[in-house]
Amino acid sequence: MRLADDHRRPRDAAASTAASATALPIAVRRLSKAYGAVPVLDEIDLDVRPGEFLTLLGPSGSGKTTLLMAIAGFLRPDQGSIRFGEREVVRLAPHKREIGMVFQNYALFPHMDVARNVGFPLRLRRVPAAETARRVEAALEMFQLGGYGSRCIDQLSGGQRQRVALARAIVFEPRIILMDEPLSALDKQLRERMQIELRQLHERLGTTTVYVTHDQREALTMSDRVAILDQGRIARIDTPRAIYDDPGSRFVAEFIGESSFLDVTIADGVARAGGVAIRASSLPARQGRCTMVLRPERLHLLAPDEGEGMNCFDARVTGAVYQGDTLLLQAALGDGSPVSLRVTTRGGEGPPPAPGTPVRIGIAVSDTVLLPDEARGAK
Amino acid sequence: MDWLDRPASDTQISHRSRLWLYVLGALVLAFLAIPTLIVIPMSFSQSQYLEFPPREWSLRWYEAYFSSSSWMAATATSFKAGFCTALLATPMGTLAAYGLHVSRLRFTGLAILILLTPTIVPVILVGIGLFYAYVQLKMVNSFLGIVLAHTMLAVPIVMLIVGSALKSFDLDQERVARSLGATRTQAFMQVTAPQISFALVTSAVLSFLTSFDEVVVALFVSGGDNATLTRMMFLALRDQIDPTIAAISTIMIVMTSLLLAVSQFVGNREP
Amino acid sequence: MSSADAFDPAGRSGDYHAAGLRRDQWRERLGLAGLAAPALILVIVTMLVPVGWLFGLSFLDDNGALSLEHYKRMLAEPSYGRTFRTTFEISFVTTLICVLLGYPLAYFLSQLPRRAANLCMIAVLLPFWTSLLVRTYAWLVLLQRSGLVNTWGMKLGLWSEPLQLVHNMGGTLIGMVHIMLPFMVLPLYGTMRAIDGNLLRAAASLGSTPIHGFWTVFFPLSLPGLAAGSALVFVLCLGFYVTPAMLGGGKVTMVSNRIANDIELFFNWGAASALGVVLLVITLVVLVLAARLSRGTGLFGTGH
Numbered sequence: 001m002r003l004a005d006d007h008r009r010p011r012d013a014a015a016s017t018a019a020s021a022t023a024l025p026i027a028v029r030r031l032s033k034a035y036g037a038v039p040v041l042d043e044i045d046l047d048v049r050p051g052e053f054l055t056l057l058g059p060s061g062s063g064k065t066t067l068l069m070a071i072a073g074f075l076r077p078d079q080g081s082i083r084f085g086e087r088e089v090v091r092l093a094p095h096k097r098e099i100g101m102v103f104q105n106y107a108l109f110p111h112m113d114v115a116r117n118v119g120f121p122l123r124l125r126r127v128p129a130a131e132t133a134r135r136v137e138a139a140l141e142m143f144q145l146g147g148y149g150s151r152c153i154d155q156l157s158g159g160q161r162q163r164v165a166l167a168r169a170i171v172f173e174p175r176i177i178l179m180d181e182p183l184s185a186l187d188k189q190l191r192e193r194m195q196i197e198l199r200q201l202h203e204r205l206g207t208t209t210v211y212v213t214h215d216q217r218e219a220l221t222m223s224d225r226v227a228i229l230d231q232g233r234i235a236r237i238d239t240p241r242a243i244y245d246d247p248g249s250r251f252v253a254e255f256i257g258e259s260s261f262l263d264v265t266i267a268d269g270v271a272r273a274g275g276v277a278i279r280a281s282s283l284p285a286r287q288g289r290c291t292m293v294l295r296p297e298r299l300h301l302l303a304p305d306e307g308e309g310m311n312c313f314d315a316r317v318t319g320a321v322y323q324g325d326t327l328l329l330q331a332a333l334g335d336g337s338p339v340s341l342r343v344t345t346r347g348g349e350g351p352p353p354a355p356g357t358p359v360r361i362g363i364a365v366s367d368t369v370l371l372p373d374e375a376r377g378a379k
Numbered sequence: 380m381d382w383l384d385r386p387a388s389d390t391q392i393s394h395r396s397r398l399w400l401y402v403l404g405a406l407v408l409a410f411l412a413i414p415t416l417i418v419i420p421m422s423f424s425q426s427q428y429l430e431f432p433p434r435e436w437s438l439r440w441y442e443a444y445f446s447s448s449s450w451m452a453a454t455a456t457s458f459k460a461g462f463c464t465a466l467l468a469t470p471m472g473t474l475a476a477y478g479l480h481v482s483r484l485r486f487t488g489l490a491i492l493i494l495l496t497p498t499i500v501p502v503i504l505v506g507i508g509l510f511y512a513y514v515q516l517k518m519v520n521s522f523l524g525i526v527l528a529h530t531m532l533a534v535p536i537v538m539l540i541v542g543s544a545l546k547s548f549d550l551d552q553e554r555v556a557r558s559l560g561a562t563r564t565q566a567f568m569q570v571t572a573p574q575i576s577f578a579l580v581t582s583a584v585l586s587f588l589t590s591f592d593e594v595v596v597a598l599f600v601s602g603g604d605n606a607t608l609t610r611m612m613f614l615a616l617r618d619q620i621d622p623t624i625a626a627i628s629t630i631m632i633v634m635t636s637l638l639l640a641v642s643q644f645v646g647n648r649e650p
Numbered sequence: 651m652s653s654a655d656a657f658d659p660a661g662r663s664g665d666y667h668a669a670g671l672r673r674d675q676w677r678e679r680l681g682l683a684g685l686a687a688p689a690l691i692l693v694i695v696t697m698l699v700p701v702g703w704l705f706g707l708s709f710l711d712d713n714g715a716l717s718l719e720h721y722k723r724m725l726a727e728p729s730y731g732r733t734f735r736t737t738f739e740i741s742f743v744t745t746l747i748c749v750l751l752g753y754p755l756a757y758f759l760s761q762l763p764r765r766a767a768n769l770c771m772i773a774v775l776l777p778f779w780t781s782l783l784v785r786t787y788a789w790l791v792l793l794q795r796s797g798l799v800n801t802w803g804m805k806l807g808l809w810s811e812p813l814q815l816v817h818n819m820g821g822t823l824i825g826m827v828h829i830m831l832p833f834m835v836l837p838l839y840g841t842m843r844a845i846d847g848n849l850l851r852a853a854a855s856l857g858s859t860p861i862h863g864f865w866t867v868f869f870p871l872s873l874p875g876l877a878a879g880s881a882l883v884f885v886l887c888l889g890f891y892v893t894p895a896m897l898g899g900g901k902v903t904m905v906s907n908r909i910a911n912d913i914e915l916f917f918n919w920g921a922a923s924a925l926g927v928v929l930l931v932i933t934l935v936v937l938v939l940a941a942r943l944s945r946g947t948g949l950f951g952t953g954h
Contacts, residue, residue: 030666074554079668081659087512088659090667091674094557101558107551120569121559130661168559178558210668388761388850392860397761401735404758406768407751411831412773414788415780417798421791471689478685490686494693500701501904501933502887504926507913508700511707531696534689592781594892598910609783616896620790629786635779 004167023051023208024175031070031080040066041077042232046135048210053202055211055219058229059255064212065180067229071210074095084176100169100177100207104184106161108153114140114164115149121172139167142201159190166198171203176344178208183218195221217255220244228252230276243263250371253293264370272372274379275334278311291371296328298367299341302360310362315339317359320352331359396619418633429622438625450611450627456601457591457608459522460522461471464529464590469583472537473532477567480545489542491538498535502595504530510599520602528600537582544578577645584642586634701930708923720924730908730925739905740819740894741887744826745834748883751827752834757837760842771839776898778832788895789825790816793897817899825897830886834879841875842868881940885933905929 015256026048041063056064071082073094080152082090089097109117115136121130122132140146143163148156156164162182163357171179183191183198202209212218219226220240227237228251236243236252239274250261257344269286271278284290302312313330318338326344330350341361353359383395394401417431420569424433444450475494479487497505504538509528518524522636548571556566562598572579597607661667668706711717724730758765759774777785793816800812815821845868853863891906903911905925912922 027659051387072558074557076678079666079671081660081661081666088661091670093562094554095560097558098560099558101555103551103555105549105551107549107555109552109570120556120561124560125563151394314834375505391854400758400761403754407755407831408729408773409771410751411777411828414828415777415785418788418791419782421798429791430801431798438795451694458782463751471692475686475689478682482679483684484679484683487683490683490690493698494686494689497693497697499885499933499937500697501906501926501929503889503909504699504704504889504930506700507909507922507926508704509696510913511703511919512696512700527692527696531692534693538689588779588781592783594783595906599913608783612783612787613892616787616790622793624787625791628781628787631784635781636776639775639779 018288022173022175023206025050026071026176026208026210027081027083028071029066029081031077031082033066033070033075033077040230041070041080044080044232046234046237048208049224050208051206053199053209053211053222053224055223055226056211056229057213057216057219057255058227059214060233062229063232064214064229066232068178070212072099072101098174098176098350100172100174102162102165102169102179102182104181106165106185108161108165108168111155113149113304114145114151114153114156115280116171117153117164118171125172135171136167139171141163142170143167143206150337157315158186159194162186162194166201170201170207175207177207179209179211181213184213190251191218198222210353211358219257223259229254245328246369247293247371248305250291251273253291253369253371257295258340259296260294260337262294262333262337262339264290266290274313274337274339276311276313278368279365280311280370281366282370284370284372291369293369294339294341294363295367296340296342298363299339300362301329301341301343302362304360307360307362310364310365312360312362313339315361316358317353317355317357319355323350329353331361333361393635413543415632418625419629422622422629427622429625434536437483437537440623441588444626449625450608451608452604453608455609456522456605457527460525460529461587461605463526464533465583465587466531468525468533468537468586469579469638472534472582472586473541473579475534475624476538476542476545477571480542481550494538495535497532502532506596506599509596513600520605525597525601525605525607526590528596529593530586532593532596533586533620536585538586541575541578544575580642580645584638588638592631668782704923705927707919708927710920712920714916720920721928723921724924724928733903733905733908736902737888738903740823740826740902741884742829743823744887745884746882747823747827748830748834749876749880752831752838752879754874755831756835756838756842756875757872759839760845774832774835777828778836779861782829782892784891785829786825789821789828791822793824816897819898819903821899822894822902823899823914825893826887826890829893833882837878837882838872838875841878842872845871877940877943881937885940886934888933888936889929937950 001053008137026046028044028046031041031044031046034038044063046067055066058064066075070077070080073089073092077090080090081088083378084097084099098310111122112120115133118136118139119132121217122135126253126286136149137146143166145160145163146166147166148160153164164360165182179198181190183194186194195218202222212220220243223240225237226240226243228243229233230251236248244256245253247256253259253261264271264278266283266285268287269283271280271283271290278292280292300310302310307347313333317329317331319330321328321330322345325345327345329343331341333339338340339361383398384393386392387394387397420433421431422427423436423438424430425435425439426433474527475490479490486526505528509524511525513519513521550571552570553563553566553572556570557563563570592609593607594609594613597610598613601607601610614626616624659666661670663669680934708720709716711719755774759770762770794800795812795814798814799815803809804812815824849867849871849874850863853867854860858866889906889908890904894902894904894907895910898907909922909925910930912918912925
């Protein structure tokens with residue numbers, strides 16, 4: 001898993017001020033919705049900063065789409081307050097909320113061509129025809145679709161349709177944009193390219209954006225902050241780096257990144273896992289049990305003389321999966337606990353270690369993360 | 380004739396072994412189609428006994444129809460009633476289908492059942508029931524009475540057709556339209572309605588035909604100045620086999636076929 | 651936290667807008683359901699009120715007092731029994747013939763490629779949409795003593811005297827089968843088209859002959875359509891008026907003919923309404939039975 005920070009340049013000061021002058025913050029307080037006895041949203045409090053790109057992440061049923069729909073106005077909560085800036089909108093109809101929205105299946109109007117689709121919100125606002133045409137073309141050009149105005153929707157590819165949907169959502173310059181898994185219908189390569197494009201669009205427009213996805217990789221790539229939802233509550237909200245490095249709870253750690261987990265017992269301030277004593281930068285308690293998170297890319301195969309500043313384990317290889325750019329090695333520790341680690345393939349190395357080969361696996365003490373058991377609290 | 384030995388299906392049954400099915404199918408299709416159409420050439424026969432093929436061709440039965448003021452009056456009434464029915468039933472049924480599809484209250488099931496009762500209740504009961512009611516209200520043989528009755532009969536058809544079109548329509552498009560600033564009405568008129576226009580046109584045509592072809596209720600409820608064409612035809616046939624009816628039938632068959640052909644090609648079908 | 655908290659998110663009543671949101675929800679739902687109000691009012695006023703009226707009438711005797719005399723008369727007089735027998739006979743025989751003719755036709759159409767099937771469907775849809783009066787009249791003309799069938803039958807030497815083909819039960823049956831056949835074919839065709847072709851291919855790959863595959867796989871899966879078509883045809887036959895009136899020559903009296911006669915000739919509202927109630931009840935019973943049965947066969951056919 002690589003966090004490519006390079007395409008997320010910090011916005012320059014001039015653009016930031018211009019953006020934040022028009023971008024609105026979103027303030028959600030005590031938002032609740034239940035279907036019968038089942039709570040889908042459970043007293044949610046959330047603040048989205050002006051111009052921020054916030055992702056709502058979570059498994060199906062976590063409430064992330066419900067929350068987005070409530071912010072958009074398509075779902076009426078049982079209680080709660082939603083404010084855009086200083087305006088209370090929770091009882092406001094969706095067409096008055098002045099938001100731009102992108103749906104998973106694009107929802108383009110098939111009986112209109114591209115230009116009429118994109119111009120739809122402008123016509124509703126009675127923008128004169130000449131200006132509508134000008135702004136439509138400008139929006140299309142922003143997405144490299146200049147001149148596509150007269151095309152029919154069914155002539156467009158999936159990626160092109162997505163961009164038309166985006167153009168339509170921003171052409172009337174809304175101050176808040178909501179996106180509901182807009183990329184999940186695209187194939188992998190196109191999806192990764194669009195993630196970068198969306199991020200660049202956000203930097204250019206500086207609009208407050210709330211994005212829903214179940215793909216943690218997508219969330220970590222694109223967001224300023226990520227809010228992880230679990231069963232209607234926000235389990236954790238922080239920057240991607242902070243969440244990845246310090247999940248804070250087993251639920252979040254299981255959701256972000258691929259990890260193995262080791263049970264750790266602590267007695268008198270000494271922690272043991274996988275049959276050996278381990279060191280960590282901090283222990284959650286002097287006594288008791290906790291969980292050690294093992295990120296595959298933080299585990300290394302050690303030569304006999306390496307291991308300075310690391311927790312080392314003796315293990316036996318149980319399997320190897322070739323994945324193109326990396327090799328996923330599966331091994332069993334001394335006490336039988338299974339671990340997975342990722343080794344970058346370099347070519348010319350020869351075959352991967354056969355099952356049964358003894359190996360030494362290490363993880364830096366600074367990378368060793370211990371999680372308290374059962375913790376699911378909000379942060 | 381070697382195509383007979385080629386397979387007709389993936390399970391490799393040959394056409395030859397299915398020949399009996401083809402013959403039977405063709406016979407039944409002929410049974411359905413021929414009586415429907417055979418009136419057309421027969422209506423041009425000079426003889427009162429409506430021969431096929433006509434020994435002598437003549438337009439006398441058409442002349443009898445067009446020159447009769449009572450037939451013409453009845454035809455006019457039927458057309459007027461049909462148009463009014465289509466005009467009333469299509470919006471009513473569409474609104475009902477849309478409202479019940481979107482609102483999802485617990486009582487919508489009951490409402491749909493009530494709106495479907497005109498198709499379940501035997502039409503003779505509707506006829507005598509309305510006759511009874513109209514007698515009390517002094518509305519027998521009134522134009523309004525017949526239009527109300529026919530609209531009631533057509534509304535379930537509109538509801539079923541438009542309802543099924545709505546079910547396969549992606550309502551997310553309305554949500555998008557509303558997120559872009561459209562009210563529910565604007566979203567329906569500008570986004571949904573254009574895309575179910577095929578269903579709307581078909582419903583309108585079928586409402587017209589339901590009214591135009593309707594016999595039983597018209598027998599009891601229309602009469603005098605407001606007699607419908609079908610009522611007059613039925614009463615004429617009870618006494619003798621009036622060949623003028625053949626001419627009228629031909630015109631009705633042609634009209635129905637044209638309407639249906641046109642409605643198939645007009646309007647958007649969702650993919 | 652932020653300065654936004656200065657603006658009281660809890661709302662004026664402190665319940666975080668819960669009461670107001672509930673009101674909004676109801677208002678919206680009722681508004682949408684209310685779109686159906688014009689149609690509902692029309693149907694209730696023009697259909698349910700008069701029919702309900704009739705229902706009540708059937709329980710009043712000629713003096714306006716509550717009584718069951720109309721129903722008792724129905725059980726006592728044998729003519730009513732005959733009427734019901736005739737009705738059930740015709741309905742049953744018509745349904746049977748429609749099944750025997752309609753099932754092969756639907757099967758034939760379902761095996762054709764789409765375009766050919768759509769073309770042949772015109773032959774089914776055209777009579778379906780042509781006025782019932784026109785079609786019944788066509789049979790009247792065809793079956794009369796000097797009509798087409800008799801003329802050609804005699805010309806071909808099949809019989810020497812014109813047969814009485816109309817103004818009797820036979821003519822009525824022919825006419826009713828012609829009217830009802832599309833109602834059988836259309837649902838059946840729809841169900842058959844929806845049967846997954848892979849199922850038959852699977853049966854063949856497992857060693858089944860085509861005929862065996864038809865009876866064990868295709869036929870059971872087509873049963874829901876068959877049940878729907880049969881129920882529809884039967885129920886329509888029960889309440890039919892026009893065709894028996896025109897082709898029966900007065901000799902074929904089905905329940906609806908009887909009801910019309912009671913009103914038009916005898917002004918006997920009580921008898922007519924009682925008959926009508928019985929007809930309606932029988933219709934509903936048949937529909938409910940058919941719905942139950944089709945649910946059963948549906949389950950049986952699709953997911954043992």
